[in-house]
Amino acid sequence: MNAVDATNRPEQPDEAEPASLLTIILDTNPRAWAMIADSLPLSKTIANLLVFINAHLAINHANKVAVLASHSERAEWLYPTATTTPDREADDNPNGAQNGDLQMQDRDSAGSGGPVLLPIDDANKYRPFAHVEHTLLRNLTNLLSTTTPNAISSSPATMIASALTKALSYISKQSAALPAATQSTQFNYSDPTSVAGGNDLSNPSANKSSSTSQPLTSRILILSVSGDLATQYIPIMNTIFASQRLSIPIDILKLAGDTVFLQQAADATNGIYMALDTPTAHAGFLQYLMFAYLPDASARAHLITPGEGAGVDFRAACFCHRRIVDVGYVCSVCLSIFCEPLPDGTCLTCGSHLSVGNYGLRPVVVARKKKKKRKEGRVGEESRGSTPAVG
Amino acid sequence: MSSTASQRALDYLEQLPGTTFTKLYQQPSTALAIFRRMLPHLAKNLVMAMLYMPAPFPIADLDAWIKPDSENAQAKDRALSILQRLRILEESDGRSYKLADAFARSLRLALTGGGNHRSFGVPCSTPDAKAMTVGWLDTFARQQWEAILYYVVGSVANATLGGEVQEISEGTKQLLQKGEFVTVKGSGARAATAITEKGFSFLLQEVNAQIWTLLIVYLEVSGELQMDPVDVLSFLFTLGSLELGISYSTSNLTPTQQQMLEDLADFGLIYRRATDTSRYYPTRLATTLTSDAPALPNSSLTATTTTQLNNNAANSTFDLAAQSEKGYIIVETNYRLYAYTNSPLLISILSLFTQLQTRYPNLITAKITKRSIQTAITSGITSQQIIEYLTAHAHPILRRQAPILPPTVVDQIRLWQIEGERMTAWRGYLIRDVGSQEDYEKAVQYAEALGVLRKEFRSKGWFFVSRMDQMSGYFKNLAARRREAMAAQAAASQSGRSSAAPP
Incomplete structure (x- = not known):
């Protein structure tokens, strides 16, 4: 009888993949689109993007999508529609009015709150696809028609930072809204790493390794056409680190322009960075999307992702003039970067007085002395023990 | 969660002949449903990557795309194996893969919209005078489905437990007997139903798997009733793509599908008024056929609702159901x-x-x-x-x-x-006399990579696999290659001998 062992629990291949939320940030800077209108007009991009979105939705019933436009002066939701937009009555959703929160009208919530009849009732199109397409196109048309020539001429850049912030807040809201039930039904007995009590937050490594604790895998895809985002350096970097922390990959598909920071974003978050600058590459836009950007986190575990290994430009922009610098001055208190010596020796960010001896000299890289490894390791352990990790 | 359900449907689909697949894939809704429901995750990404590829996808490129360790290689082989079993992927001239034309065309149509296939259901053009609420449909579906379950379990249930449960239709009863969920003992008025082994396991499945189990029995029976299985299947997949709470028109259905409506209403998959046959409502049981969402909002069937339908308390019971969903x-x-x-x-x-x-x-x-x-x-x-x-x-x-x-x-x-229990039984094939030790090793490795190897008897040079189709393909390829090699060798030795022949 001793030979019988019921605790040997055969591992069953878990076919059910976690739902994934794809947030697409579409750079709609009119000026930049005008530059590449010959090889890839915006209309064609949208058409291809819609096929890509449909493919994403087709992969899993629970997959979700959100699309943001990063316009020249503001970032705007294209899908799902925020209920505060003029063409939707505020009393449509009383909750939204009460807590002053933006309510997003996704197709799921539309299903539970009663069917929403679309103006297009086409038997040749899967309804969820039609719904996304219709909403997206309507919102985009709204956005483009309300853009004044004045606004375009006043701001040549695009609001990527604002769009990224919106995307991240939407993702965290969606992850929080997911019922805990789905989280626990996916629990796998044979997983020895799981701890009783389900206190996932205390163990970030387990959090990453098992899909059970993260029921909604999210990623962000940025379709970038404009260059020069140095003016938004700080907010962009903050969003990058936020998504790194949440392990949300930021994929970049660059159609034009030169964006140093977006490449860093992809690098820091394990996203995919590809540059499609040439007209021939533009022609294969959809194939690029379907091949490289469609696989979600669980599929990427099996695949070799493209665009790896390319040299990443790690330059930063200074905090004082937003110039991109190779070598600069760093505040020793808050690590702000400055391109030139500060006039009064006071950091512009934290206000610390910086008294530097040989002020104004070019910084020199000094080789660090090697410490003994064993000692270092012990110190590291101690400090880890005493400093509580931020969950 | 629902892998049992999709497995069941997959097993049924696999044994269909190739021509049936071609006919099935004519409908974009079917292509989409099969894509979404039956394929492993990696396979879906492969299909999508190849969907808009102008030329066939070389096998070497595919291998280069997948990470090269054994676990991923296994995942790839499994994905390819399912794709080939469902006749989605075709190997062209041994060096590259391409998608089956019909499937690729339909899936592209599904993604882009367009065409004139009308396979995603034709919504009624006129609004229903008394439209059905989602809550009411849920209650209806639950009532119908529970009645079936209760009929199955009824034979062992304690009669004193009480509760009124509505009678299920004669056709459904026969279907349950055909599927061997219940057996009828005795005859006439004294006939008593008894639950079978299959019935027990049927009861304990989750709802989605239950529906598929029953529908597959239905599919098998429908063949005997001169119904075209392609018609039946594609209608089921269409149902899976409909939207809850919207009435659809019956005008574009084939006669077979019209006939099905009645049976499906008995199962609770659709709702149709007796007075108005031109429109039908899919219930949640139907719309979740091809998804992972729970088939009944209250998946635990905590229903006290079976008798409340007539009280028109649909809305309150729906709330109640939502509360106890967990x-x-x-x-x-x-x-x-x-x-x-x-x-x-x-x-x-x-x-x-x-x-x-x-x-x-x-x-x-x-x-x-x-x-x-x-x-x-x-x-x-x-x-x-x-x-x-x-x-x-x-x-x-x-x-x-x-x-x-x-x-x-x-x-x-x-x-x-x-x-x-000390024994496990598997249906499968015993392969022996493979040839040399090296051939044996290779064959076993191949079977293991496919995930079909069950047991090997190394000392005897035998092994046991659960599926044969791909293994036989492997052996055929091997034999062909060997024959070529032999022929080449024979030719070489022939020419060698003739040149070395003494004058």
Whole structure:
């Protein structure tokens, strides 16, 4: 009888993949689109993007999508529609009015709150696809028609930072809204790493390794056409680190322009960075999307992702003039970067007085002395023990 | 969660002839549903990557795309194997893969919209004078489905449990008998139904798997009734893509599909008024056919609703159902079980493998004992099914902890089963006389990579596989290659001999 062992629990291949939320940030800077209108007009991009979105939705019933436009002066939701937009009555959703929160009208919530009849009732199109397409196109048309020539001429850049912030807040809201039930039904007995009590937050490594604790895998895809985002350096970097922390990959598909920071974003978050600058590459836009950007986190575990290994430009922009610098001055208190010596020796960010001896000299890289490894390791352990990790 | 359900449908689809697939894939809704429901995740990404590829995808490129360790290679082989079994992927001239034309065309149509296939259901152009609410449809679906389950379980249920359950139609009863979920003993007025082993396992499946199990029996029977299985299947897949709460027109359905509507209404998959046959409403049972979403909003069937439908209390019961969605069973480490329910169906299901103790208005207590589990096991329920059922219907309090069920209880249930069984039976093929040791190793490795290897008898040079189609392809390729090599060798030796021949 001793030979019988019921605790040997055969591992069953878990076919059910976690739902994934794809947030697409579409750079709609009119000026930049005008530059590449010959090889890839915006209309064609949208058409291809819609096929890509449909493919994403087709992969899993629970997959979700959100699309943001990063316009020249503001970032705007294209899908799902925020209920505060003029063409939707505020009393449509009383909750939204009460807590002053933006309510997003996704197709799921539309299903539970009663069917929403679309103006297009086409038997040749899967309804969820039609719904996304219709909403997206309507919102985009709204956005483009309300853009004044004045606004375009006043701001040549695009609001990527604002769009990224919106995307991240939407993702965290969606992850929080997911019922805990789905989280626990996916629990796998044979997983020895799981701890009783389900206190996932205390163990970030387990959090990453098992899909059970993260029921909604999210990623962000940025379709970038404009260059020069140095003016938004700080907010962009903050969003990058936020998504790194949440392990949300930021994929970049660059159609034009030169964006140093977006490449860093992809690098820091394990996203995919590809540059499609040439007209021939533009022609294969959809194939690029379907091949490289469609696989979600669980599929990427099996695949070799493209665009790896390319040299990443790690330059930063200074905090004082937003110039991109190779070598600069760093505040020793808050690590702000400055391109030139500060006039009064006071950091512009934290206000610390910086008294530097040989002020104004070019910084020199000094080789660090090697410490003994064993000692270092012990110190590291101690400090880890005493400093509580931020969950 | 629902892998059993899709597995069941997959097994059925696989044994269809190739021409049926071609016909099936003509419908974009079918292509989309099969894509979404039947394929493993990696396969979906492969299909999407190849969908807009102008030329066939070289095998070498595919291998380069997948990470090269053995685990990923296995995942790839599994994905390719399923794709080929479903006739989605074709190997062209041995060096590259391409998607089956019909499938690729339909899937592209599904993604882009357009065409004139009307396979995503034609919504009624005129609004219904008395439109059905989603809540009402849910209640209707639950009522119909529970009636079927109750009929199956009815033979073992204690009659004193009470509760009025509506009668199910004669056709459904026959279907349940055909599927061997119940057997009828005796005849005439004294006929009594008895649940079978298959019936037990049917009961303990989750709803989505239950529907597929029943529908597959339906598909098998439909062939005998001169119904075209392609028509039936594509209608089922269409149903899966419809939207809940919208009425659809019956005008574009084929006669076979018109005929199906009646049966499907009996199952609770669709709702159709007797007076108005030109429109039908899909219920949640139907719209979740091809998705992972729970088929009934209250997946635990905690329904006290079977009799309330007529009271038109649909809305309130819907709210109630939504509240108790999370499950109702608490299992303690001391093998006691508490279930918050008063539904006769649930109580009779629990009585299959527990020893009921007390009943209160909204709660029953029971105990899991060796005897109760082994009774269940002798009647054909497996320990796995019991554990899955308990897990799926665990109360939110249990869900807060991980593992959900107390491990002692889970292990003990398994042990009780193992006590009685020392053998596992697999249907499959024994391969022997493979040739040299090296050939044998290669063949075994290939079978293992495909995931079909069950057991090898290394000393005898035999091995046992669960599926043969791809293995036979492998051996054919091997034989062909060997014959070529032999021919080449023979030619070479021939020419060698002739040149070396003395003058």
